[in-house]
Amino acid sequence: MAPTVYDVIVVGAGIEGSATAHYLVNRGKHTLLLEQFPLPHSRGSSHGQSRVIRKAYTDYFYSNMMHEATQMWLELQNSFGVKLYKQSGYLSIGDSGGKFLTEIADSMSRAKASYQMLTKSEFKASYPMMKYPSTFTGVLDHDGGILRADKALQAFQSEFTRHGGELIDGCRVTRIIPGSTVTVKTPNATFRGQKVIVTAGPWTSSVMNPLGLHLPLKPTRINVYYWKELECGSHSAGKFRPFVEVKCCEPHYVYGLPSDEYPGHVKICFSYGPEIDPENRDSVDDSWCLGVMKKYIRDHFPGLDASSPSIVESCIITNTPDKHPILDKHPRWENIVVGAGFSGHGFKLSPVIGKLLGQMALREAPAYDVTRFRIDRFQTSSKL
Ligand SMILES: Cc1cc2nc3c(=O)[nH]c(=O)nc-3n(C[C@H](O)[C@H](O)[C@H](O)COP(=O)(O)OP(=O)(O)OC[C@H]3O[C@@H](n4cnc5c(N)ncnc54)[C@H](O)[C@@H]3O)c2cc1C
Structure with missing residues (x-):
């Protein structure tokens, strides 16, 4: 019997690869x-219990893309039958009249997204648990909220297999051999596909470098800190909202979510972390980030215990130089597509990212202008 040739093989079952595989199987692809x-x-x-979903971007392109992504999340939620999207509103915090909030309001207006620019006094009265300078206010994104990350990942994977997709875990791709049919080697088996899509997250360089493609991807470790409430429930959903604050730790930002996944503990984190090798994620010293965050909590969240975080988890953000992901075909082999470098904002976008990567692999016109995602915006080498 001739070996199976898949229409598409997707390498990496994080949220981007799982969304891509889900899109393809729904298009009838093996x-x-x-x-x-x-x-x-x-x-x-892609692990953990929560990710922020928002239309509040300073860049209209993403605010607009989030309309379709939100709709696709709702469709996934309906078909999976488990709540994935909690629409709680999302606050962008900064200087009243400053560039950040003005750009968010502009891009949300252009995208016809529902929002409210709070006055300084409305902001102060609504969120008494936060202590920021009196010049600060917020833009409230009404459609923003929380995605239940672990469940969302499970939803894409379950719906993928339920519709006939094949998922093999514990199966590391060790080599990709280009050709009109692409060969994918793993320690125990060899697979063949008409197309291959690589969504290997922080490991993307180790998969693509042997194919002569050296992408400017920088994996960084981000510590996810939870802080204990002094009064249990004081920062719960309803009183408190997912937020980002961009001014107090410039050029980095701080974001947070209400106490929910661990009642009594509030997730507030720093956007920055040290560069790492994903094979050695936990071996770097990032005490500097912890110091920044303790001071931040002490200065701005008087209702939380700032002495030390009560829970610490780790995650990896893979950055590109311009913070836009890379979604493109290999410059030499058109049937190998890569999606990587989501720079800390790829979870919420993943349903649309999966569609775009799928369309690229199927040689269809992409649903959005993908110029900003092209590999050739960087100086890269693609010699083999
Ligand atoms: C702390 C933190 C907070 C974040 N907050 C938000 C947020 O609020 N909103 C938002 O939109 N985004 C957020 N993000 C970003 C978002 O989570 C990421 O953009 C997204 O998860 C990236 O998914 P991925 O599929 O590219 O990578 P991954 O999840 O890392 O998936 C890649 C997969 O490929 C597998 N793999 C690698 N190499 C191979 C191989 N050789 N063979 C087989 N499999 C392989 C890996 O094991 C992995 O499972 C956050 C990220 C972090 C770390």
């Missing part, structure tokens, strides 16, 4: 999704 670790795992970028 799709194989390969994951190096036994699932679920917590070594990449």
Whole structure:
């Protein structure tokens, strides 16, 4: 019997690869999704209980894209039958009249997204648990909220297999051999596909470098800190909202979510972390980030215990120089597509990212202008 040739093989079952595989199987494509670790795992970028979903971007392109992404999340939620999207509102915090809030309001207006620019006194009265300078206010994104991350990942994977997709975990891709049919080697088996899509998150360079493509991807470790409430429930959903604050730790930002996943503990984190090798994620010293965050909590959240975080988890953000992801075909082999470098904002976008990567692999016109995602915006080499 001739070996199976898949229409598409997707390498990496994080949120981007799982969304891509889900899109392809819904398009009737015979799709194989390969994951190096036994699932679920917590070594990449897509684990944990929560991610922010928002239309509040300073860039209209993403605010607009989030309309479709939000709709696709709702469709996934309906078909999976588990709540994935909690629409709680989302606050962008900064100087009243400053560039950040003005750009968010402009891009949300252009995208016809529902929002409210709070006055300084409305902001202060609504969120008494936050102590920021009196010049600060917020833009409230009415459609923003929380995605239940672990469940969302499970939803894409379950719906993928339910519709006939094949998912093999604990199966590391060790080599990709280009050709009119692409060969994908793993320690125990060899697979063949008409197309291959690489969504290997922080490991993307180790998969693409042997194909002569050296992408400017920088994986960084982000510590996810939870802080204990002095009064239990004082920062719960309803009183408090997911937020980002961009001024007090410039050029980095701080974001947070209400106490929910661990009642009594509030997730507030720093956007910055040290560069790492994903194979050695936990071996770097990031005491500097912890110091910044303790001071931040002490200065701005008097209702939380700032002495030390009560829970610490780790995650990896893979940055590109311009913070836009890379979604493109290999410059030499058109049937190998890569999606990587989501720079800390890829979770909420993943349903649309999966569609775009799928369309690229199928050689269809992409649903959005993908110029900003092209590999050739960087100086890269693609010699083999
Ligand atoms: C702390 C933190 C907070 C964040 N907050 C938000 C947020 O609020 N909103 C938002 O939109 N985004 C957020 N993000 C970003 C978002 O989580 C990421 O953009 C997204 O998870 C990236 O997914 P990925 O599929 O590219 O990577 P990953 O999840 O790392 O998936 C890649 C997968 O490929 C597998 N793999 C790698 N190499 C191989 C191989 N050789 N063979 C087989 N499998 C392989 C890996 O094991 C992994 O499972 C946050 C990220 C972090 C770390």
